Amino acid sequence: MSIDPTLLDDLEWRGLIAHSTDLDALREALTSGSVRFYVGFDPTAPSLHLGNLVQILTARRLQQAGHTPFALVGGATGMIGDPRESGERTLNSAETVQEWVERVRRQIEPFLSFEGENAATMVNNHDWTASMSTIDFLRDIGKHFPVNRMLARDVVRTRLEAGISYTEFSYVLLQSMDFLTLFRDHGVTLQFGGSDQWGNLTGGVELIRRAEGGRAHAFATPLITKSDGTKYGKTEGGALWLDPQMMSPYAFYQFWLNVEDEKVGELLRIFTFLSREEIEDVESRHAEKPFLRLGQKTLAEQVTTLVHGAEETERIQAASAALFGTGDMTTLSVETLAAALGEAGAVRLERGPALPTIVDLLVEAGLAASRGEARRTVTEGGAYVNNQRVSDPEAAPTESDLIGGRWLVVRKGKKSFRGVEIA
Numbered sequence: 001m002s003i004d005p006t007l008l009d010d011l012e013w014r015g016l017i018a019h020s021t022d023l024d025a026l027r028e029a030l031t032s033g034s035v036r037f038y039v040g041f042d043p044t045a046p047s048l049h050l051g052n053l054v055q056i057l058t059a060r061r062l063q064q065a066g067h068t069p070f071a072l073v074g075g076a077t078g079m080i081g082d083p084r085e086s087g088e089r090t091l092n093s094a095e096t097v098q099e100w101v102e103r104v105r106r107q108i109e110p111f112l113s114f115e116g117e118n119a120a121t122m123v124n125n126h127d128w129t130a131s132m133s134t135i136d137f138l139r140d141i142g143k144h145f146p147v148n149r150m151l152a153r154d155v156v157r158t159r160l161e162a163g164i165s166y167t168e169f170s171y172v173l174l175q176s177m178d179f180l181t182l183f184r185d186h187g188v189t190l191q192f193g194g195s196d197q198w199g200n201l202t203g204g205v206e207l208i209r210r211a212e213g214g215r216a217h218a219f220a221t222p223l224i225t226k227s228d229g230t231k232y233g234k235t236e237g238g239a240l241w242l243d244p245q246m247m248s249p250y251a252f253y254q255f256w257l258n259v260e261d262e263k264v265g266e267l268l269r270i271f272t273f274l275s276r277e278e279i280e281d282v283e284s285r286h287a288e289k290p291f292l293r294l295g296q297k298t299l300a301e302q303v304t305t306l307v308h309g310a311e312e313t314e315r316i317q318a319a320s321a322a323l324f325g326t327g328d329m330t331t332l333s334v335e336t337l338a339a340a341l342g343e344a345g346a347v348r349l350e351r352g353p354a355l356p357t358i359v360d361l362l363v364e365a366g367l368a369a370s371r372g373e374a375r376r377t378v379t380e381g382g383a384y385v386n387n388q389r390v391s392d393p394e395a396a397p398t399e400s401d402l403i404g405g406r407w408l409v410v411r412k413g414k415k416s417f418r419g420v421e422i423a
């Protein structure tokens, strides 16, 4: 496996290095051989989310450049909880943590290669933490942690007033012990994580120095925020999950399609494997005609393909093109349409003796508040069934209009549409 000497320049160009312990030493290490590195994920939910994806993709970049990944799932740290500013976490049961460990592990695996000279290894910190005695922990690890420095960390300072348990306060020792263990047992010399992990990352580097006289490196990736500084996912109603059961691939795709123009370049650099030339080309074409949304479309296609695969992405694209365009809907697969409409909203109508008229459809689909309003929408030319404009308020679709024998797409104006299932 040859080493790509341009890796660090590429990471910097992508804006992936927000903090680092010593960039020159890191560059030296990353160009002189395959570096064993690690990144950890806590099972705090049944699925990883957008923030974790930055780390997963960064790990993949390092592996593609010839370095050797250790992906850690926090079977132990997931039992404790990394302190966050919003307050003390509630402890999850051991069974729940165990179940989530497995799910998180399966989510990470497809992004890394487990073959070849620099094959990835999955590790679980429960393996070296669970059997450790309290006495050993306090003597061998605790002794290296000055409490005054632990108190100075931002997250701890913000928590001091409202309160922080000894459990969460100790978290940094566990993560630092992980780095030390991987350093000793596997020669791991680099850890990275999100910028909120900076204290935990440097804790490990410092512990390796104090306990072992060893040299290790760390860097932190930036926090991904919207242009107003708030987190993605907050206003969309929940985190952006990678698990298709928790966030449909269609909704995932739509999220990328709707990011702000100012963010397109940054997100393309962080979340795609397009080259610098390709990204710069998309950016300049996007800047010329932002209304074509080339940047968002590229982003949506690339990231959805990485997470949900090419086939699923094509299905979503076909559905979106049909829903928002003028295309022929009858050629769509019913599954894709149903998924897309499930997201956009769909209503179900009992099949009566005759199919409903366009006025009925607009009212039933919730696109018009009254029959009067529905009638006006039709006469003003703003009503569509399956992308075909309907101009007669009394007109009703025919059986052959029903996609897959039961679906209609009712649209009002350009953007509001609903699925109607006649069952």
Ligand SMILES: N[C@@H](Cc1ccc(O)cc1)C(=O)O
Pocket: 039, 040, 041, 042, 072, 074, 077, 082, 125, 174, 175, 176, 178, 179, 193, 197, 200
């Ligand atoms: N603390 C990390 C997860 C982690 C756990 C253990 C480690 O050794 C490393 C990282 C997070 O909350 O995202």
